[in-house]
Amino acid sequence: MLYSVGHSCFHYHTVSDVSQTLLSKATYKRKTPAILAFTSKTWEELGTLNQLATNGYQALALDLPDAALKFLDRMASELGLPVVKVEVCPGRVVAIMTWMGTNPGLKSILLNSHTDVVPVYKEHWKYDPFAAFKDADGNIYARGTQDMKCVTIQYIEAIRRLKAKGQTFARTTHLMFVPDEEVGGHKGMEMFINHPEFKNLNVGFALDEGLANPGEAFTVFYGERNPWWLTVRCPGSPGHGSRFVENTAAEKLRSVINSFLDFREKEKHRLNTSECFTLGDVTTVNMTMLNGGVAYNVIPAEMDVSFDMRIPPAVNLQEFEEQIKRWCREAGEDVTYEFAQKHMNQTVTSTDESDPWWHAFSCTCKSLNMTLKKEIFPAATDSRFIRAVGLPAIGFSPMNHTPILLHDHNEYLNEQVFLRGIQVYEKLVPALASIPPQPGEE
């Protein structure tokens, strides 16, 4: 197995070689980026290696065949930035490029993006979804053009331009690339956020993905609805399909479905009749799975129904769950529910002008004549894990005049919109990374 060390030229043949070299510090000069071979290490071992990193050694683990990681290695080497890679769970690697600030004791800026994408129905695409075809109007079609390769590349290109101009800033900027946002982030950001290597990043403020806006404005997300995925189980008396059996599962199921879907109607009405509400301000309920029954003429002993619910931060979650319990009780005997996902964190990020992070963000956008529309993100991104540990995070993908096509067929982004996004980060990064020391910072 071959290991290489960032943009230095060391090669090792086994992980053990790497560790041996690492652990005999005499072998290293501080200017030499060293490897932390995370891939086969336990978290306890990482603690030791981590201490080496804080002593001035850069970290890099490199036996990873993943194409996205290889691409990021190439970008890091072009930008002249060190990369840390942490295999948080088997096969799930988080990569971090770091542009060190002139005052590294200050809280850093985190530019987060995910490297995974959702699948495609190839037959429904006008062009090959993995060829990034650009049409005559400059629209680039490909899976991930909006979600969120655009943002990843905009971060990288903005840093490239800033570095080329010789600029430096007080605060450190980290570009972080996580592997599994599209399947919930549980083996990526959710695990990594409590990892010592994340704590070492000393993050003060994070940017992560948002959504396109079809109009002139740019949407920014300061919070998210909590996803609750639950299954309601309705047991009942079985019997012959020709009879009026009492206490059937289906009668209970009907009551449950009616309660949930009546509530859905009310929330839909609330959204459609309010000028100022967006999807993120109301609760959505969707019945997504239905199970039960074994034969046409056998009344089933159980029928189950599953719902995807998204609950805005302003809703009292305890009261909401009481309502679910009531619906189940009203449906009949022994109706129970269980959660597949139950997110409870309702932290939102300050968008008050007195907040230094928001102030820098919003003022920069204003200086670029951008109109911002503040919203609650209707679905769930990795930002929820960042906010859950008390860090401010803004969901922002600079795409205006663009239909929302994430996860859709024919996802595209216009090249002009994409290029303007680079300019936006070219201003945002300096503004955020130059925020003066705040009370409590050194």
Ligand SMILES: CSCC[C@H](NC(C)=O)C(=O)O
């Ligand atoms: C709750 S984990 C699933 C995460 C997924 N995120 C997106 C952006 O589609 C969702 O909201 O369904």
Ligand SMILES: [Zn+2]
């Ligand atoms: Zn995304």
Ligand SMILES: [Zn+2]
């Ligand atoms: Zn997505």
